[in-house]
Amino acid sequence: MPGDFPDPSVTKIGDTYWATATSSNWGPIFPLLKSKNLTDWELVGHVFPNQPPDWADYYFWAPEISEENGKTYVFYTAHKKNGPLSVGVASADNPAGPYRDHGPLVGQEDGSIDAFPIRDENNQLYIVWKEDGNSQNRPTPIWAQRINDDRTALTGEKTELFRNTIPWEGNLVEGASIVRHGDYFYAFYAGNGCCGHNCTYGIGVARSRKLLGPWEKYEKNPILTKNGSWTCPGHGTVTQRDNRWFLLHHAYDTRSFEFVGRQGVLSEFVWTPAGWPEFPQGANAAPAFNVASQNVSDDFKGTNLVASWQWPIEQKPTFTVRDGKLLLSARPDHSGAALGHHTYTTDYTATTTLLQPAALPTGTVAGIAALGDPDNTIALTAGDGKLRLWQLEKGKQQALGEVALPNSKALMLRLQAQGGNQYRFSWSADAGKTWQNLPANGQAINGTYLPPWDRGVRAGLLARGPATATATFDDFTLNNQ
Numbered sequence: 001m002p003g004d005f006p007d008p009s010v011t012k013i014g015d016t017y018w019a020t021a022t023s024s025n026w027g028p029i030f031p032l033l034k035s036k037n038l039t040d041w042e043l044v045g046h047v048f049p050n051q052p053p054d055w056a057d058y059y060f061w062a063p064e065i066s067e068e069n070g071k072t073y074v075f076y077t078a079h080k081k082n083g084p085l086s087v088g089v090a091s092a093d094n095p096a097g098p099y100r101d102h103g104p105l106v107g108q109e110d111g112s113i114d115a116f117p118i119r120d121e122n123n124q125l126y127i128v129w130k131e132d133g134n135s136q137n138r139p140t141p142i143w144a145q146r147i148n149d150d151r152t153a154l155t156g157e158k159t160e161l162f163r164n165t166i167p168w169e170g171n172l173v174e175g176a177s178i179v180r181h182g183d184y185f186y187a188f189y190a191g192n193g194c195c196g197h198n199c200t201y202g203i204g205v206a207r208s209r210k211l212l213g214p215w216e217k218y219e220k221n222p223i224l225t226k227n228g229s230w231t232c233p234g235h236g237t238v239t240q241r242d243n244r245w246f247l248l249h250h251a252y253d254t255r256s257f258e259f260v261g262r263q264g265v266l267s268e269f270v271w272t273p274a275g276w277p278e279f280p281q282g283a284n285a286a287p288a289f290n291v292a293s294q295n296v297s298d299d300f301k302g303t304n305l306v307a308s309w310q311w312p313i314e315q316k317p318t319f320t321v322r323d324g325k326l327l328l329s330a331r332p333d334h335s336g337a338a339l340g341h342h343t344y345t346t347d348y349t350a351t352t353t354l355l356q357p358a359a360l361p362t363g364t365v366a367g368i369a370a371l372g373d374p375d376n377t378i379a380l381t382a383g384d385g386k387l388r389l390w391q392l393e394k395g396k397q398q399a400l401g402e403v404a405l406p407n408s409k410a411l412m413l414r415l416q417a418q419g420g421n422q423y424r425f426s427w428s429a430d431a432g433k434t435w436q437n438l439p440a441n442g443q444a445i446n447g448t449y450l451p452p453w454d455r456g457v458r459a460g461l462l463a464r465g466p467a468t469a470t471a472t473f474d475d476f477t478l479n480n481q
Contacts, residue, residue, distance in 0.1 A: 172192070354474075
């Protein structure tokens with residue numbers, strides 16, 4: 001699953017595998033992907049395609065998709081407005097949606113995250129989740145509690161299954177995914193530090209004959225750690241195909257780390273004679289990945305933006321797709337109105353055509369950008385008679401270069417990334433026949449600061465200025481090298 005798809009979850013419905021993943025502070029919320037073979041995935045929509053649930057505002061994490069009796073459920077984590085991180089649930093009659101939200105189920109003082117539904121040995125339905133104690137320098141119990149069959153309310157009392165007690169687990173265990181095999185329940189879980197360049201994540205397993213315990217951690221934990229291709233594997237869901245066992249989890253490509261983000265990786269495991277899962281050496285080696293297969297070319301045909309575009313969840317932009325053009329309304333705050341697209345490799349080129357740049361209203365700029373979040377951006381924009389290169393770091397803007405705006409009805413703008421964090425910008429007033437660098441010496445801008453701790457960088461478009469202003473884009477391409 002190339003691109004930024006952390007905490008992936010998968011379930012099989014009929015002959016099709018359905019998956020979803022963390023979207024964090026990018027909308028639309030929780031992608032819905034489908035596949036026949038677990039390796040070729042198609043993005044078909046989102047759990048919450050337009051707006052967040054009424055009760056939540058940001059940090060949309062760890063959706064867990066499951067199906068029972070013809071109904072699809074997605075348990076998920078979100079930050080409750082004026083409250084803690086909480087577990088909610090949505091349901092649909094079709095895995096592609098539309099989904100109806102049922103609100104939060106549990107939100108402890110330290111936060112409740114990473115819910116997983118499972119039936120016990122008596123066929124009683126439970127959800128399992130993590131108490132987010134590490135956010136307050138406390139242990140991180142994994143809890144289980146009964147839930148009604150409608151998945152709308154917890155019942156009875158919660159029971160602790162296990163917590164972080166082993167040195168390799170560091171200050172947390174989380175992301176428990178439970179599967180029943182033979183005489184045991186097996187909990188695959190993540191431990192240690194999930195994210196960023198200095199991550200220490202790994203995957204362990206514990207087992208129990210009964211869901212509520214006692215649980216035994218495997219003495220050979222962690223069972224999956226970094227190798228030469230992937231690092232910090234964690235938080236996944238067990239699935240099967242053709243009598244083979246797999247864990248769909250996330251990991252960082254060692255070449256791109258946080259700049260692409262945590263990507264979906266499928267690792268096969270086998271069962272030992274003693275009844276423990278084991279990942280053969282090299283199980284999560286680098287895939288045969290055709291980077292050109294992830295190239296993007298969008299000429300904005302039709303009447304809707306294609307599903308792969310994203311936006312900051314708390315600053316959703318206003319836009320229209322019409323007559324082969326994207327009309328993006330400006331915003332005056334942060335880095336402006338932004339639309340971003342997943343990146344897939346360390347080296348890529350993104351290009352757009354901005355129409356009628358000289359006609360942008362006074363105080364309005366629009367162009368192409370490397371997007372970390374609304375307060376961390378590097379952009380090449382046109383407006384107010386100038387082409388300007390600028391960066392926003394922690395909300396503070398710095399000018400990096402400018403030239404007079406050329407007299408052109410259409411201006412091509414180009415972003416070139418190298419090594420994931422070095423960005424060069426250029427422009428063309430003759431439909432791409434010749435390119436001019438900005439700054440003129442072609443110096444790369446260091447974007448190491450761009451990605452937030454839990455997200456990759458997006459390449460995309462922005463418009464900043466009064467909300468009454470609109471920028472018009474003719475196309476967008478993203479070519480991977």
